[in-house]
Amino acid sequence: MIRGFIPARIDSLRWIAARSVVVGIPLGFIAIFFLYPVTSIIWRGLNPDGILSFDALGEVFADGDLRQVAWFTLWQAAVSTLVTIVVALPGAYIMSQYRFRGRSVLRAAVTVPLILPTVVVGVAFLALAGPRGSLGLDLAGSIWIILLAHTFYNYAVVVRTVGGLWSHLDPRMEQAARVLGAGRMRAFFEVTLPLLRPAIAAAASIVFLFSFTSFGVILILGAPRRATLEVEIFRQTAQFLNLPIAAALAILQLFGVFLILSVYSRYQERRAIELNLRPAEEVERSAAGWKPKMVIGGNLVLMGLLLFVPLGVLIRRSVTTSTGLGLDFYRNLNQSGGRTTLAVPPTEAMVNSLLFALVASFIALLVGGLASIVVGYGRSRWSRWFDSLLMLPLGTSAVTVGFGFLISLDKGVLNLRTNWFLIPLAHALVAVPFVIRVMAPMIRSIDNRLREAAAVLGAGPVRVGREIDLPIVARAGLVGAGFAAAISLGEFGATAFIVRPNVLTLPVAIFRLIGRPGELNFGMAMAMSVILMAVTGIVMMLVERLRPGDVGTF
Amino acid sequence: MTKVPGKTTLKSGAHERRRSRNVLWRLVPVLVVSAFLAVACGDDTETSSPETTTTTAPTTVATTAATTVATTTATTEATTTTAPPPVVGGELTLVTNNAFSTVEYLMEPFRAETGVDLQLIAGGDVGSMVNQIILTKDSPLGDVLYGFDNTFLSRLLEEDLFIPYRSPMAGVLPAELQIDPEYRVTAVDFGDVCINYDKQFLADAGLAVPETLDDLRKPEYSGMLVIQNPLTSSPGLAFMLATIAEYGEEGWLDFWEDLRANDVQVVSGWEEAYYTNWSLYGGGQPLVVSYASSPPAEVVFADPQPEVAPSGVVEESCFRQIEFIGILKGTDNLPAAQALIDWWLTDSLQAELPLNYFVFPANPNTPLPDPFIEHTSIPADPHILDPELIAANRERWLDEWDSAVLR
Numbered sequence: 001m002i003r004g005f006i007p008a009r010i011d012s013l014r015w016i017a018a019r020s021v022v023v024g025i026p027l028g029f030i031a032i033f034f035l036y037p038v039t040s041i042i043w044r045g046l047n048p049d050g051i052l053s054f055d056a057l058g059e060v061f062a063d064g065d066l067r068q069v070a071w072f073t074l075w076q077a078a079v080s081t082l083v084t085i086v087v088a089l090p091g092a093y094i095m096s097q098y099r100f101r102g103r104s105v106l107r108a109a110v111t112v113p114l115i116l117p118t119v120v121v122g123v124a125f126l127a128l129a130g131p132r133g134s135l136g137l138d139l140a141g142s143i144w145i146i147l148l149a150h151t152f153y154n155y156a157v158v159v160r161t162v163g164g165l166w167s168h169l170d171p172r173m174e175q176a177a178r179v180l181g182a183g184r185m186r187a188f189f190e191v192t193l194p195l196l197r198p199a200i201a202a203a204a205s206i207v208f209l210f211s212f213t214s215f216g217v218i219l220i221l222g223a224p225r226r227a228t229l230e231v232e233i234f235r236q237t238a239q240f241l242n243l244p245i246a247a248a249l250a251i252l253q254l255f256g257v258f259l260i261l262s263v264y265s266r267y268q269e270r271r272a273i274e275l276n277l278r279p280a281e282e283v284e285r286s287a288a289g290w291k292p293k294m295v296i297g298g299n300l301v302l303m304g305l306l307l308f309v310p311l312g313v314l315i316r317r318s319v320t321t322s323t324g325l326g327l328d329f330y331r332n333l334n335q336s337g338g339r340t341t342l343a344v345p346p347t348e349a350m351v352n353s354l355l356f357a358l359v360a361s362f363i364a365l366l367v368g369g370l371a372s373i374v375v376g377y378g379r380s381r382w383s384r385w386f387d388s389l390l391m392l393p394l395g396t397s398a399v400t401v402g403f404g405f406l407i408s409l410d411k412g413v414l415n416l417r418t419n420w421f422l423i424p425l426a427h428a429l430v431a432v433p434f435v436i437r438v439m440a441p442m443i444r445s446i447d448n449r450l451r452e453a454a455a456v457l458g459a460g461p462v463r464v465g466r467e468i469d470l471p472i473v474a475r476a477g478l479v480g481a482g483f484a485a486a487i488s489l490g491e492f493g494a495t496a497f498i499v500r501p502n503v504l505t506l507p508v509a510i511f512r513l514i515g516r517p518g519e520l521n522f523g524m525a526m527a528m529s530v531i532l533m534a535v536t537g538i539v540m541m542l543v544e545r546l547r548p549g550d551v552g553t554f
Numbered sequence: 555m556t557k558v559p560g561k562t563t564l565k566s567g568a569h570e571r572r573r574s575r576n577v578l579w580r581l582v583p584v585l586v587v588s589a590f591l592a593v594a595c596g597d598d599t600e601t602s603s604p605e606t607t608t609t610t611a612p613t614t615v616a617t618t619a620a621t622t623v624a625t626t627t628a629t630t631e632a633t634t635t636t637a638p639p640p641v642v643g644g645e646l647t648l649v650t651n652n653a654f655s656t657v658e659y660l661m662e663p664f665r666a667e668t669g670v671d672l673q674l675i676a677g678g679d680v681g682s683m684v685n686q687i688i689l690t691k692d693s694p695l696g697d698v699l700y701g702f703d704n705t706f707l708s709r710l711l712e713e714d715l716f717i718p719y720r721s722p723m724a725g726v727l728p729a730e731l732q733i734d735p736e737y738r739v740t741a742v743d744f745g746d747v748c749i750n751y752d753k754q755f756l757a758d759a760g761l762a763v764p765e766t767l768d769d770l771r772k773p774e775y776s777g778m779l780v781i782q783n784p785l786t787s788s789p790g791l792a793f794m795l796a797t798i799a800e801y802g803e804e805g806w807l808d809f810w811e812d813l814r815a816n817d818v819q820v821v822s823g824w825e826e827a828y829y830t831n832w833s834l835y836g837g838g839q840p841l842v843v844s845y846a847s848s849p850p851a852e853v854v855f856a857d858p859q860p861e862v863a864p865s866g867v868v869e870e871s872c873f874r875q876i877e878f879i880g881i882l883k884g885t886d887n888l889p890a891a892q893a894l895i896d897w898w899l900t901d902s903l904q905a906e907l908p909l910n911y912f913v914f915p916a917n918p919n920t921p922l923p924d925p926f927i928e929h930t931s932i933p934a935d936p937h938i939l940d941p942e943l944i945a946a947n948r949e950r951w952l953d954e955w956d957s958a959v960l961r
Binding site: 119123130132220225237241322323407410499517519520 | 647649652653655656658673674675676677678679681682685686688689690693695696709783785786820821822823824825826828829830831835836837838844845847848851852854855856857858912948949956960961
């Protein structure tokens with residue numbers, strides 16, 4: 001599985017043991033915490049009266065409405081992905097190619113939208129482009145606002161995944177093309193873009209799955225009858241307990257996801273190119289001259305409009321009280337007892353959130369890191385399957401996973417339903433694909449000749465891994481861990497429908513506050529959202545600053 | 555090409571070589587440790603799970619209680635006992651909806667008085683929670699279920715999930731609230747879903763406050779009402795049921811077609827309707843489906859507090875949601891579960907419900923807090939529907955509503 005640079009002198013027993021751990025841990029994780037729960041709930045749905053029945057599947061296919069839902073799910077996800085890539089690629093470009101003041105803050109800041117609960121994002125978007133929006137343009141219920149919201153959420157995915165590789169692309173390739181007479185555009189489209197394809201495809205696959213399983217955005221911003229398969233599964237499971245139909249829809253959803261993933265992994269396989277990766281310091285330039293400044297400026301304006309104006313709305317509302325501007329809502333948050341209904345100070349929610357984020361990132365990095373070794377070094381069909389398998393949770397209905405946990409994780413050591421550990425575990429399930437998407441393309445891009453050269457110079461396989469692979473992979477691992485932390489802080493995706501012990505986290509606190517009437521409650525929900533934004537921003541900054549000890553500057 | 559990226563001073567030597575394993579393989583012990591960690595966590599769960607809880611209370615108590623239940627139909631035993639809850643101890647898990655899980659602090663007195671180690675499990679919105687409980691019937695999530703209402707009651711009762719228990723406190727409950735004569739579930743509070751109106755907006759627009767549901771058909775209220783989609787929202791469903799109770803099977807869809815013609819706004823959840831569409835928070839509609847308890851909340855949760863609530867309630871539009879509590883079969887701490895229900899009906903909790911959970915106490919002897927007396931009233935004649943009727947027709951009604959209003 002791991003390519004030829006591992007010489008025969010590693011004795012085979014240790015080799016097999018190491019290999020089975022590397023493959024076994026991710027496989028075990030996905031089997032126990034995803035496949036088992038999901039197949040349990042689908043199986044239950046297909047056996048309504050104790051007899052296996054596929055009637056529901058037929059019913060779903062025969063239902064014109066549901067066919068429409070499936071079609072809408074697919075095309076809006078495809079368009080959302082396309083739009084996000086087009087809008088975010090320039091952002092990835094400036095942040096990976098230019099040094100400018102405030103870049104690291106910006107890098108952390110673009111991740112912030114990722115963590116905001118949809119109900120809060122809904123408030124911001126409707127305040128801007130709703131029926132009485134301040135932009136004077138009512139997009140509520142239209143496909144445009146859905147696309148905008150998906151771009152808002154996924155911008156960071158593209159910037160960080162593609163930017164991660166881009167910041168290490170040897171600039172001399174493009175320079176060579178330019179010297180040979182290619183224009184800037186041609187050099188980009190014929191040299192840089194093809195080299196970036198693995199990372200773009202990786203980002204696209206995540207954005208696609210995100211939009212494919214979109215729930216809150218569709219409900220809150222879409223017209224009342226708009227539904228994705230995700231929304232429909234929610235209705236059938238959580239509202240009607242119509243498990244047969246829900247199971248049929250879940251199968252349909254899984255099938256769609258699987259199809260997309262196979263296309264992706266085939267593509268990935270054909271396109272994998274080994275690159276001469278350079279340290280970021282060598283790649284980036286200072287933004288001297290008016291042209292780079294224009295490009296950077298233009299991007300900043302775009303980011304400002306797309307990402308920071310909605311965030312600004314939330315910040316403004318968190319300080320706008322009936323008596324003018326002030327920090328009353330923040331003060332109220334801290335007042336325990338009395339009139340404020342959230343009897344727990346925000347610090348406790350913050351501590352819980354950070355704790356979960358830490359555990360979730362640890363699990364995600366462990367599982368995702370090992371899986372990346374398999375996916376990144378592997379060239380067999382198995383490693384492609386493995387990759388797709390670990391991506392599945394991102395494309396599976398949160399309701400299916402949540403209800404699956406409920407009926408399957410109830411026995412013996414696996415009795416986790418009422419354990420807090422289930423929460424970060426569920427976060428990790430969604431975060432693992434991010435870690436793999438960030439790490440595997442980097443591993444694949446390592447020029448094997450580097451390893452060979454090191455081996456020729458006398459480095460053992462272990463040494464080769466440490467000196468060649470690790471510096472490159474560790475940085476990517478950190479980006480992945482950052483994503484995992486963000487996902488956990490935002491508690492979205494598959495985690496929305498797990499039954500859980502009553503532990504207050506920042507997003508839970510926001511839901512609690514905004515679910516109650518009264519100006520103070522709404523204001524405190526906005527204040528809490530701003531706190532969540534700040535916490536995420538700080539965590540991202542810290543991750544950004546981390547340089548793994550001896551692994552250099554990748 | 556030969557330059558090795560990163561910090562690549564090629565230190566060689568025996569020491570270095572001995573130390574260096576391929577770093578990727580060096581992860582192996584970390585993995586093993588974490589695997590153990592995971593298992594250890596699993597063990598933790600097991601010890602804290604309800605299944606392994608040792609019931610500390612003497613079994614005789616349980617038996618007596620069971621006998622009491624068996625003889626409830628005789629109804630000759632004293633129902634006026636208001637003795638403080640006894641110290642029972644042990645562990646107890648309460649499964650509840652997300653909204654109630656936000657006020658877990660209300661449970662503190664119970665913990666203190668009874669010594670019961672009470673844990674709360676949040677099961678999502680009411681619909682999700684109900685369906686989760688049904689799905690986990692054979693391996694219950696907890697000992698007591700609270701926070702489901704009459705719109706889901708029959709669905710739960712059909713599944714035979716509860717151990718009947720008639721609390722000594724239950725005698726005070728009005729018959730119209732305690733709709734289960736067998737006491738499988740006990741009514742503990744109620745709330746009314748009603749249209750709320752923005753006083754200022756209506757006054758400025760020179761519009762009268764609508765008095766009946768029929769008023770909403772009038773052209774002057776065109777585009778003035780925002781509701782929640784009953785397919786995704788609990789108050790939305792309650793309001794739909796109010797119209798069915800008002801107009802009956804024959805007339806309710808006509809009413810909705812008229813509302814549709816009158817440009818009724820439909821959003822997916824309460825938050826969007828209340829905080830985005832409603833004019834009190836800057837939206838365009840002065841009429842919103844919310845609760846009878848919302849106007850007092852607008853006073854209490856404002857700074858400074860206004861003299862008069864900025865909003866009011868259209869009493870004729872209200873649908874009554876009664877909330878219940880019930881002991882789940884499979885509990886191994888029946889005394890604590892029963893103590894919890896007894897305590898739930900005391901003023902210790904009942905008096906706190908209005909301002910914390912925005913519902914009215916089911917115990918009629920519990921005094922209402924001042925803001926609830928000044929700024930709202932308990933609707934005298936709310937719409938109600940038989941839970942069995944709701945359970946039997948819910949899906950069909952929702953389909954019909956969907957076709958009439960959204961398609």
